[in-house]
Amino acid sequence: MFSKKRVAAVAAVATSAALVLAGCGGSSAPQGEPSFDPDEKVTLDLAFWGNDVRADLYNQAIDAFNEEYPNITVNATFLTFPEFWEKRQTEAAGGGLPDVMQFDYSYLRQYSENGLLLDLEPYLGSIIQTDGLSDQILGIGVVDDTTYGITTSTNAWGLFTNPALLETAGVSEFEGGSWEDYNDWIAEVTEASGGAFWGGSDYTGRIQNFELQLRSEGKNLFNEDGTPGFDEERLTEFWESGADARDGQVVPQQVVEELNPLTAFDSAKGASELTWDNFGAGYLANLGEGYTELGLIAPPVTKEGAKDLYLKPSMLHTISAKTEHPEAAATLVDFLVNSPEAGKIFGTNRGLPASETALEAADLDTMSQQVKDYEESIADRLGDAPPVPIVGYGTLEEKFRVLGTELNFGTTTVDDAVSQFFSEMDVVLNQ
Known part of the structure; x- marks a missing residue:
């Protein structure tokens, strides 16, 4: 099982506005090896930014997810990038963030340090599979020795x-x-x-x-x-x-x-x-x-x-610290990041897939294949990503x-x- 203690925190990204967020206590991490009961009926809210094209891809991914987990209802919403973060800021102040969120790297420290994101370490290697994610990739979601996000895709x-x-x-x-x-x-x-x-x-x-x-x-x-x-x-x-x-x-x-x-x-x-x-x-x-x-x-x-x-995340997936269904939320994150179904559906819409299992299933166009080849060619120059912005x-x-x-x-x-x-x-x- 991947240990957050072995990985340096991570990397610089583009613009971020300073947020004033109200810290809020989160649900405590489960003891032992957590697992999701497939017979439990739960509802999860999923939020992402994008356009109609990405929304259709998420709908396809949710349909594929429900074929495997029919008892998890996923209510998905999307906004443009600026509106997405305005909405999250309002929700953060009121303590009502969605269960699962597509997340931008530039906000990871701000939200995690205010106690708004769930520690994902207990789920790594169990519900959230790590075999297809390198230590460099896993380290991207680490802030102050705690894993808060899983990278969906990378660039360099x-x-x-x-x-x-x-x-x-x-x-x-x-x-x-x-x-x-x-x-x-x-x-x-x-x-x-x-x-x-x-x-x-x-x-x-x-x-x-x-x-x-x-x-x-x-x-x-x-x-x-x-x-x-x-x-x-x-x-x-x-x-x-x-x-x-x-x-x-x-x-x-x-x-x-x-x-x-x-x-x-x-x-x-x-x-x-x-x-x-x-x-x-x-x-x-x-x-x-x-x-x-x-x-x-x-x-x-x-x-x-x-x-x-170093590899920088195009985006990550995070879970609200106040989610009432952490195991189900982690199951959804694992599917969106690792599953061949998600890799085939999203392709490179979210960037070059970070998970090997998703990447192998993705249909890469000429430019995407060139990026993949490039990132493989610089392997000797890739180091641990720098601290989170x-x-x-x-x-x-x-x-x-x-x-x-x-x-x-x-x-x-x-x-x-x-x-x-x-x-x-x-x-x-x-x-």
């Missing part, structure tokens, strides 16, 4: 390239190497394009690239106790490393603003982009006719042999991005940007 940081643009420029694919090598390659592509496009964007505007370099040095962006794993000098070094590239080699910020809401990459104005590997399908769709494939390779290397990459992480991620745009515009200096970021960080970490 990668480097996308546009083969069609590179062929136009007459430049070969980036063959890997250091960040300096990547800068040189960007400059080569930009020059070869004759002004038609650029080799890449200013990667120093993304906090994930800074995190990647810190992890290669054995540091976290933010430690488990909420303290930063870097100082002003290290952030200054990172932002200064992009100074030459910002002088005409990467996509100018004015062009970035004009292309918004598309990026330079899916507007065919940038030949490469560092981002999460599940963005590929969207990029291809936006690029449109004439662009049939993308390159997907590992990011530049800061230190050879470092475990700088601090409360207020989304605010700091956005501040980092805004300061990155100002650096690219040339409207602020590196020293001023560092000063502003640390001032913002002081407020967030001490609120």
